[in-house]
Amino acid sequence: MNELMNDVTAFIYKEADMLDFKEYQEWLNLWDADGIYVVPIDPEAEDFRNTLNYAYDKADMRKLRVNRLTSGEAVSTQTTPKTVRAPTRFRILSSDSDRVTVRCAQHISENRHGVLRTYPADVTYTLRRDGDDFRIVEKVVRLLNSDNHLSSIGYIL
Amino acid sequence: MTHMDNVCRSKRAAEVDVSGLVLEDRVHTSLYSDPALFEAELDKVFNNTWVWVAHESEVPESGSYKTAHIGRQPVIVSRDRKGEIHVLLNRCRHRAATVCEGKRGKVKSFVCPYHGWGYALDGELRAVPKPEEYEGVFDKKDFPLVTVRHEIYNGMIFATMKADMMPLADFLGGAKKWIDLFMKQSGGYPMKVLGDHRFRFPGNWKIQLENTTDAYHFPVVHKSFVSSLDEQTSKVFDFLDGDGFVEDLGNGHSVMVMIPALVDLEENLDAPIPDRFQDFAKELEREGRSDQEIRRLVRAVGGTGFNVNLFPNVACSMAFFRVLRPIAVEETEIHHVALGGEGAPAAFNQMRMRLHEHFQGPMGFGTPDDAEAWERVQKGSYAGLDEEWILINRGQQHLKTSQDGNVAGAVCSETGMRAAYRQYKAMMTAKA
Ligand code: FES
Ligand SMILES: [Fe+2]
Numbered sequence: 276m277n278e279l280m281n282d283v284t285a286f287i288y289k290e291a292d293m294l295d296f297k298e299y300q301e302w303l304n305l306w307d308a309d310g311i312y313v314v315p316i317d318p319e320a321e322d323f324r325n326t327l328n329y330a331y332d333k334a335d336m337r338k339l340r341v342n343r344l345t346s347g348e349a350v351s352t353q354t355t356p357k358t359v360r361a362p363t364r365f366r367i368l369s370s371d372s373d374r375v376t377v378r379c380a381q382h383i384s385e386n387r388h389g390v391l392r393t394y395p396a397d398v399t400y401t402l403r404r405d406g407d408d409f410r411i412v413e414k415v416v417r418l419l420n421s422d423n424h425l426s427s428i429g430y431i432l
Numbered sequence: 433m434t435h436m437d438n439v440c441r442s443k444r445a446a447e448v449d450v451s452g453l454v455l456e457d458r459v460h461t462s463l464y465s466d467p468a469l470f471e472a473e474l475d476k477v478f479n480n481t482w483v484w485v486a487h488e489s490e491v492p493e494s495g496s497y498k499t500a501h502i503g504r505q506p507v508i509v510s511r512d513r514k515g516e517i518h519v520l521l522n523r524c525r526h527r528a529a530t531v532c533e534g535k536r537g538k539v540k541s542f543v544c545p546y547h548g549w550g551y552a553l554d555g556e557l558r559a560v561p562k563p564e565e566y567e568g569v570f571d572k573k574d575f576p577l578v579t580v581r582h583e584i585y586n587g588m589i590f591a592t593m594k595a596d597m598m599p600l601a602d603f604l605g606g607a608k609k610w611i612d613l614f615m616k617q618s619g620g621y622p623m624k625v626l627g628d629h630r631f632r633f634p635g636n637w638k639i640q641l642e643n644t645t646d647a648y649h650f651p652v653v654h655k656s657f658v659s660s661l662d663e664q665t666s667k668v669f670d671f672l673d674g675d676g677f678v679e680d681l682g683n684g685h686s687v688m689v690m691i692p693a694l695v696d697l698e699e700n701l702d703a704p705i706p707d708r709f710q711d712f713a714k715e716l717e718r719e720g721r722s723d724q725e726i727r728r729l730v731r732a733v734g735g736t737g738f739n740v741n742l743f744p745n746v747a748c749s750m751a752f753f754r755v756l757r758p759i760a761v762e763e764t765e766i767h768h769v770a771l772g773g774e775g776a777p778a779a780f781n782q783m784r785m786r787l788h789e790h791f792q793g794p795m796g797f798g799t800p801d802d803a804e805a806w807e808r809v810q811k812g813s814y815a816g817l818d819e820e821w822i823l824i825n826r827g828q829q830h831l832k833t834s835q836d837g838n839v840a841g842a843v844c845s846e847t848g849m850r851a852a853y854r855q856y857k858a859m860m861t862a863k864a
Contacts, residue, residue: 314795316627325778327627327770327785329795336790339660343797349656351800388807422535424630424765427800 283377284365286409287400291360291381294431299341302431307403307410312337314416314432329421329428340431352429355387362398374412375402381416383432395419396432448472454857456850457825464636464813464822470761477744477859478503482583482590482603484746484755485509485519489587489624489774490536495553498536501757502591507580508532508542509589512553517584519591520555520577531577542577551577586611587623588746606681606836610740614748616697619732619780620725621773625753626785628769629793633803635810637758638856640766643802644739644747644754645678645688645848647671648826653805657797660790664707676737676843678827679834684743684855686848690750691737701727709733715779729776733783741848743855752788762810768792768799824849 286305293302306312314329323331332340344352364380377400384393397417402409416432418425447468453460463469485500486509497510499522506522508531522530524544531542531551541558542551550559555577560566582591583600585608590600601608615623633640643649651658651672658666671690678688689695701724705713709730716726735751747754753769770788772781791798813820827845834840841847 316629324782325785327629328789329629329793331786331789339797343656343660346656346659348659349797349801350653351804352656354804424632425794426631426633427803428794429800432795 279370279375280365280367282407283367283375283400283402283409284362286402287362287365287377287379290411291362295358295360297344299345299431303337303341305409305411306334306337307412308334310334310337310411310413312411312414312431314418314421316421318417318422323415329418329425330432344430349429351427355385355429357386358430359384368399373404375404375409376400377402381432385428385430387426387429392426394428394432448860450857450860454853454860456854457828458821458823459853461813461816461820461822462818463638464810465761467761470636470758472860474503474758476862477856478758479505479593480597480859480862481594481744482592482597482600483744484588484742484753485582485591486589487587487623487625487753487769487771488517488584488589489622491517493538495538495540496536497532497539497542497553499532499534502580502593503758505593506530507591508577509582509591510542510553516554517582517589518554519580519582519589521580523578524549525557525575525577526560555579586615603683604685604742605683606679606838607683607685607687607740607742609836610681610687610738611748613696614736614738614740617732617735617751618771618773619729619776621776624772624774624781626770626772626781626788628755628767629788629796629799630765630767631794631799631803632759632763632765633806634762635764635806636762637756637764638852639806639809640754640756640764641741641744641852642824642849643806644741644749645686645852646846647676647678647688647690648844648846649802649805650690653801654798656801657791660797662707668706671737672844674843677832677834677840678843678845678847679836679838679840680847680851681740681838682851684852685741686851687738687740688843688848689738690843694734694737697732697736698728701731703731705730706734709783712779712783716777719777719779721777729780733780734787741852743852751784752792824853 290305312332313323320326343349360381360383362379362381366378368376368378379398381396381398382393399415401413403412483502486498490498491509491511494511494513497508500507500509508520508522510518522532524531526549529544529546531544548561552558557572557575580591582589585600585604658669675692676689678686680686713726713730740748745756752771755767757765759765770785772784793799824846827841832840
């Protein structure tokens with residue numbers, strides 16, 4: 276179990292680092308082909324497909340999202356040059372020979388127009404084992420304030 | 433209305449005079465930043481007209497409620513046991529606590545959290561704890577939650593604080609035809625709210641009001657959105673040189689037609705299925721839907737090609753409702769309300785939600801760039817001394833008369849902004 280925890284946390288730290296340092300192509304490669312990235316509005320939502328979310332990205336939308344962040348065409352992505360995120364409080368919810376489900380807390384800070392903002396969130400990952408590594412099958416980012424009004428988020432949570 | 437209310441209102445209102453600040457071709461920069469003006473707007477605009485509060489589908493059954501605002505005032509939209517809709521001030525008659533929180537939900541009654549007064553869904557005061565001490569003091573029937581007058585047009589619920597406000601249908605006037613066209617996008621099923629995105633930006637509410645009738649910004653601000661579309665769809669969104677128009681519908685309302693081919697979604701059902709909806713059409717076919725239904729749903733799923741801007745707080749914008757809520761002189765909350773069909777095929781509502789997520793909301797490919805531009809407008813508007821103006825004169829010399837006999841300009845003209853500000857000026861300068 277300890278070893279699994281080490282492997283899983285190392286994977287999630289790596290993902291966080293890639294997003295903070297904008298290694299988006301590498302980040303896309305962490306995903307299972309059928310993986311889904313979700314940022315729900317309703318904290319209770321489980322059936323994301325049949326619910327309105329902030330983001331519900333399959334592979335093609337993830338790629339388009341990355342293009343938008345890197346193309347320089349979207350003015351809102353230029354005003355948040357840097358994020359700092361800290362995943363922590365890891366707990367493995369289930370694991371078998373194929374998959375691991377892990378939940379953690381994540382604090383992301385952004386600095387937009389000189390305003391420092393933090394978005395705390397619970398993040399649940401479903402990871403598929405891939406040799407010594409993992410692929411992300413599902414990543415659900417439940418923002419603490421998802422049910423209230425947000426401000427523009429010009430990066431990947 | 434109490435005597436004190438009247439005193440406060442007239443005092444605040446007396447402080448501002450916008451007659452020299454709102455001209456036909458420009459508005460003064462202080463309209464975005466003067467706190468006294470903002471206070472006057474709450475009184476003279478938001479408390480003085482029809483304000484959109486909900487869509488009927490948001491209170492689908494007895495006990496359903498939704499919270500909303502008329503300007504700064506919190507209200508509840510509820511459906512009582514008999515199925516009647518009510519709009520109530522969200523304010524306990526005892527010492528003012530809100531009796532209902534949360535966006536929407538289902539309740540049996542509204543119980544005040546402070547001392548426990550209980551109100552029925554229609555606002556009636558039913559029970560007060562320890563009633564003995566009220567003996568000879570008051571009669572419960574005189575202290576219901578205050579009812580706000582409401583009227584409904586094609587599912588859209590509007591409320592007004594103005595007792596003698598004209599009927600909603602008269603107020604909407606020329607906009608009704610466009611609202612009816614807009615509602616065709618639920619694909620033959622009853623229109624249903626599927627959820628909403630809510631966000632705030634640090635800027636005045638009128639910056640957002642202008643934006644829903646501003647086609648001029650689209651290719652600039654939304655370049656990254658257009659880049660994310662397939663070639664065929666990006667051509668559809670390349671509308672500035674097309675035959676679109678902006679039409680002044682009266683009472684501050686306007687319509688901006690960007691994509692004339694998507695005005696009437698019940699027409700052209702034989703048109704070829706666009707590339708981006710091919711998979712969707714195949715999914716419906718696998719479900720055994722008839723060819724006719726597939727064509728109707730495909731035609732409706734992407735929404736209309738126009739925005740109806742309804743003064744002051746809501747727009748029927750292509751495929752969603754845009755609702756604005758003034759928070760402070762330089763803070764505005766926006767709701768982008770996703771729409772679909774009640775009982776429509778799951779694939780239809782899923783596609784509608786995915787399209788909404790693609791553009792709208794704080795993580796969409798469009799909205800954040802709009803919000804960035806609006807924030808920059810607010811910041812820039814502080815530059816200069818007192819002689820700076822916001823220009824709304826685009827297309828002023830190329831006006832035509834529309835089929836309905838209204839003033840109309842090119843799709844990227846500022847005709848809709850001029851319409852809104854004309855109404856704004858009339859309301860702000862009206863004698864109390
Ligand atoms: S304030 Fe509501 S019961 Fe007292
Ligand atoms: Fe826009």
